[in-house]
Amino acid sequence: MFDIFHFFKEKKIPNTFAPLRTDMHCHLLPQVDDGSKSLEESLGMLETMKAVGFEEVRLTPHYQVPRFPNKEDDIIRRFENFCAEVDARKGDKDLPVMKGVSGEYRIDSGFRGRIENKEEMLTFRFADEKKGSEKGLLLVELSLHQPYMGIEQVMFDLQMAGYDVVLAHPERYPYYDSHSSELEQLKEQGVYFQANILSLDGFYSESARKKAFDYIENGWIEFLGTDMHNPMYAKALQHAACSKKIIQLIEKEEFENKNLVKE
Numbered sequence: 588m589f590d591i592f593h594f595f596k597e598k599k600i601p602n603t604f605a606p607l608r609t610d611m612h613c614h615l616l617p618q619v620d621d622g623s624k625s626l627e628e629s630l631g632m633l634e635t636m637k638a639v640g641f642e643e644v645r646l647t648p649h650y651q652v653p654r655f656p657n658k659e660d661d662i663i664r665r666f667e668n669f670c671a672e673v674d675a676r677k678g679d680k681d682l683p684v685m686k687g688v689s690g691e692y693r694i695d696s697g698f699r700g701r702i703e704n705k706e707e708m709l710t711f712r713f714a715d716e717k718k719g720s721e722k723g724l725l726l727v728e729l730s731l732h733q734p735y736m737g738i739e740q741v742m743f744d745l746q747m748a749g750y751d752v753v754l755a756h757p758e759r760y761p762y763y764d765s766h767s768s769e770l771e772q773l774k775e776q777g778v779y780f781q782a783n784i785l786s787l788d789g790f791y792s793e794s795a796r797k798k799a800f801d802y803i804e805n806g807w808i809e810f811l812g813t814d815m816h817n818p819m820y821a822k823a824l825q826h827a828a829c830s831k832k833i834i835q836l837i838e839k840e841e842f843e844n845k846n847l848v849k850e
């Protein structure tokens with residue numbers, strides 16, 4: 588039977604983020620971090636991501652010892668199983684295509700060892716092979732509480748090791764302000780920044796909201812991501828998709844997300 592209420596409910600969510608095409612920061616892989624708890628949760632989040640305009644998603648589970656002691660081999664295996672399960676369960680639902688899995692690596696005292704030991708980390712790439720570095724784009728995050736001393740050196744070492752670095756949600760770090768000289772330094776070093784879409788809608792705090800807009804105005808933000816963790820984020824993403832200010836921003840600004848389309 589045609590469900591008219593469902594029809595209108597679906598129609599109300601605008602595909603605001605279609606110009607981005609691909610989400611490059613989300614925690615949809617079940618039970619590996621503080622993101623999705625189950626396949627059902629992930630399916631629901633994927634449905635919302637498609638509704639707001641994403642054609643493709645790239646999964647980025649946390650790597651942070653000892654809290655999330657994930658190993659790349661295991662994550663790849665889980666991702667392959669997850670894709671098969673989603674395919675088997677999605678029925679006639681139109682969901683975004685899962686384009687790969689990489690990670691969100693926490694820069695902390697344990698992280699330096701990864702560089703020194705030349706551990707291969709999971710990345711994603713620009714569609715244009717001439718763009719970007721040999722090993723691809725590595726998504727990293729910092730503590731939400733205190734700055735990491737020597738961050739410039741870590742970024743430099745990563746770049747020397749062949750990675751392009753994307754700093755996740757700089758607007759969420761309370762120790763950086765709207766015109767932070769530390770962040771400016773990272774931009775001068777060629778570090779990419781990714782802001783969270785939900786920050787733009789005030790999901791985390793008023794301060795993060797303001798800084799997200801300020802950083803975009805500074806010309807510092809190359810990527811946007813959902814950083815989707817659970818169904819509450821999916822609801823918030825629907826809300827963000829209806830925000831006039833965010834709709835205008837997406838129409839006006841160019842982001843690099845769409846250039847991650849091809850393998």
Ligand SMILES: [Fe+2]
Pocket residue numbers: 612613614691755814
């Ligand atoms: Fe994240």
